[in-house]
Amino acid sequence: TGKRRISIFGATGSIGQSTVDLIRRDSEAYDVVALTGGKNIAQLAKDAVDLRANIAITAHEENLDQLKDALFGSGVEVAAGQAAIEEAATRPCDWVMSAIVGAAGLLPGLRALESRATLALANKESLVTAGPLIMATAHAHHSQILPVDSEHSAVFQGIVGEDMDAVERIIITASGGAFRDWPLEKLATATLAQASAHPNWDMGQRITIDSASMFNKALEVIETKEFFQVSPDQIEVLVHPQSLVHALVGFNDGALMAHLGAPDMRHAIGYALHWPERRNLPVERLDLATVAKLEFRAPDETRYPALRLAREVMAAGGLTGAVFNAAKEIALDGFIAGQIGFMDMAGLVEDTLTQLDGDTSLIHAAMTLDNVLAADQMGREVARRLVATNN
Numbered sequence: 001t002g003k004r005r006i007s008i009f010g011a012t013g014s015i016g017q018s019t020v021d022l023i024r025r026d027s028e029a030y031d032v033v034a035l036t037g038g039k040n041i042a043q044l045a046k047d048a049v050d051l052r053a054n055i056a057i058t059a060h061e062e063n064l065d066q067l068k069d070a071l072f073g074s075g076v077e078v079a080a081g082q083a084a085i086e087e088a089a090t091r092p093c094d095w096v097m098s099a100i101v102g103a104a105g106l107l108p109g110l111r112a113l114e115s116r117a118t119l120a121l122a123n124k125e126s127l128v129t130a131g132p133l134i135m136a137t138a139h140a141h142h143s144q145i146l147p148v149d150s151e152h153s154a155v156f157q158g159i160v161g162e163d164m165d166a167v168e169r170i171i172i173t174a175s176g177g178a179f180r181d182w183p184l185e186k187l188a189t190a191t192l193a194q195a196s197a198h199p200n201w202d203m204g205q206r207i208t209i210d211s212a213s214m215f216n217k218a219l220e221v222i223e224t225k226e227f228f229q230v231s232p233d234q235i236e237v238l239v240h241p242q243s244l245v246h247a248l249v250g251f252n253d254g255a256l257m258a259h260l261g262a263p264d265m266r267h268a269i270g271y272a273l274h275w276p277e278r279r280n281l282p283v284e285r286l287d288l289a290t291v292a293k294l295e296f297r298a299p300d301e302t303r304y305p306a307l308r309l310a311r312e313v314m315a316a317g318g319l320t321g322a323v324f325n326a327a328k329e330i331a332l333d334g335f336i337a338g339q340i341g342f343m344d345m346a347g348l349v350e351d352t353l354t355q356l357d358g359d360t361s362l363i364h365a366a367m368t369l370d371n372v373l374a375a376d377q378m379g380r381e382v383a384r385r386l387v388a389t390n391n
C-alpha cells in the first residue's frame with residue numbers, strides 16, 4: 001500500500017498517547033500493526049478502532065475478556081500477556097515506538113530490532129539494563145535506534161553531521177523535579193502526592209517521581225553512555241529549572257551546541273517519526289524574549305544520591321545496570337505503596353547494589369538476555385526483602 005507500518009508499545013501511556021496524537025493527525029499515511037496497553041482497556045480499544053490497528057494487546061491476562069468485549073465485531077485482533085506482546089514485536093513493521101514503562105519494555109524492543117524495524121526508544125530502562133545487548137542487536141540486524149527521551153533526542157540532533165571524535169562532552173539538563181526548592185531536611189517527609197507533581201512536564205506517574213528523586217536523570221546518564229558510546233567522565237548533568245534547554249553538546253573547538261524547545265514530548269517523538277526529515281509539528285514555538293531568563297546550576301549529590309549511584313553503576317559495568325534499575329523499580333513501588341519514605345529509595349537501591357556487589361558470577365556474567373533477566377530478578381528479590389524489613 002506504500003503506507004508506513006507502525007506499532008506502538010505502551011500506547012495507552014503518556015508517551016504512547018502523544019504518539020497516537022501525531023499518528024491520528026495523519027492517519028492515512030500509516031498502517032497500524034499493533035497497539036499495546038495495560039489496564040486502560042477503554043483507551044486501547046478506542047485507539048485500535050480509530051487507527052484501524054491489526055491487533056490490540058493488553059499486558060494483563062485478566063483484562064483479556066474486557067478487551068474482547070470492547071473490540072467485539074471491530075475486526076481488530078485481540079490478545080493478552082507478555083508473550084503476545086513479544087510476538088507482536090516480531091511482526092513486519094517499519095517503525096516501532098517503545099513506550100512501555102520499566103524493564104518490561106526490553107524484550108519487545110529487542111524483538112523489533114531483530115525484525116529490522118526502526119526503534120523509537122522512549123523506554124530508557126532498555127539501555128540501562130542491557131545497553132550493549134540492545135546496541136549489538138541493532139548493529140547485527142542493521143536496524144536503526146532513534147532516541148525519544150528529550151535529552152537524548154536533543155543530543156542526537158546536536159551531533160548530526162558531526163564527527164563523534166570531536167565531541168568532548170555531553171550535558172543533559174534536569175528540571176530538578178518537584179522538590180528542587182525544598183530544604184534537604186524536609187525531603188524525607190515528602191508525600192506521594194507531592195512527588196507526583198512535576199513543575200514543567202506532564203508525564204507518567206513513575207517517571208514524574210523519578211524526576212523528583214533524580215533517579216530519572218541517573219537512568220539518563222547511563223542511557224547517554226550506552227547510546228552515544230561516550231565515557232562517563234564526558235557526561236555532565238546541569239539543573240535547569242525552566243526545562244527549555246534539553247541538552248548541550250560540547251566540541252573540541254570550544255563550541256557548545258544547545259537544543260531548545262517547549263517541554264512537549266511530541267517534538268522528540270515527531271523527530272523520531274519523521275527522521276531523517278524534519279516536518280511541521282504541533283508544538284509551541286518559544287518566545288525567548290518572554291522567557292527572558294535561563295538558569296543553570298550544578299546538582300547537589302547530597303540532595304540527589306541517585307546521581308552518585310549512576311556513576312558507581314557505570315564504573316562497575318556488566319549487569320550492574322540491570323540490578324540498579326530493578327532495585328529502583330521495587331523501591332519506587334515501595335514508595336508508591338507507602339511502605340518507604342522518599343529518601344529511603346536511594347538508600348534501598350544502594351544497599352541492593354552493595355549486597356550483590358560480591359556476586360561476581362552475577363555482575364560479571366556475559367550480557368545475554370537470560371543473564372540480564374536473571375540479574376533483574378536478583379535485584380528485585382534483594383530489594384523486596386529490603387523494603388519488607390524497612391521501618
Ligand code: NDP
Pocket residue numbers: 009010011012013014015016036037038039040041059098099100101102104105122123124125148149150201202203204205206207265
Ligand atoms: P506511562 O506509565 O504513562 O505508560 C506506560 C505504558 O506501559 C502504558 O501503556 C501502560 O499501560 C503500559 N504498561 C505498564 N506496565 C506494563 C507492563 N508490565 N507490561 C506491558 N505494558 C505495561 O509511562 P510514560 O509514557 O511516562 O513512560 C513510558 C516510557 O517512556 C518509560 O520508560 C519512561 O521512562 C519513558 N519516557 C517518558 C517520558 C514522558 O514524558 N512521559 C519522557 C522520556 C522518557 P496502562 O497504562 O494501560 O496500564
Ligand code: MG
Pocket residue numbers: 149150151220
Ligand atoms: Mg528525559
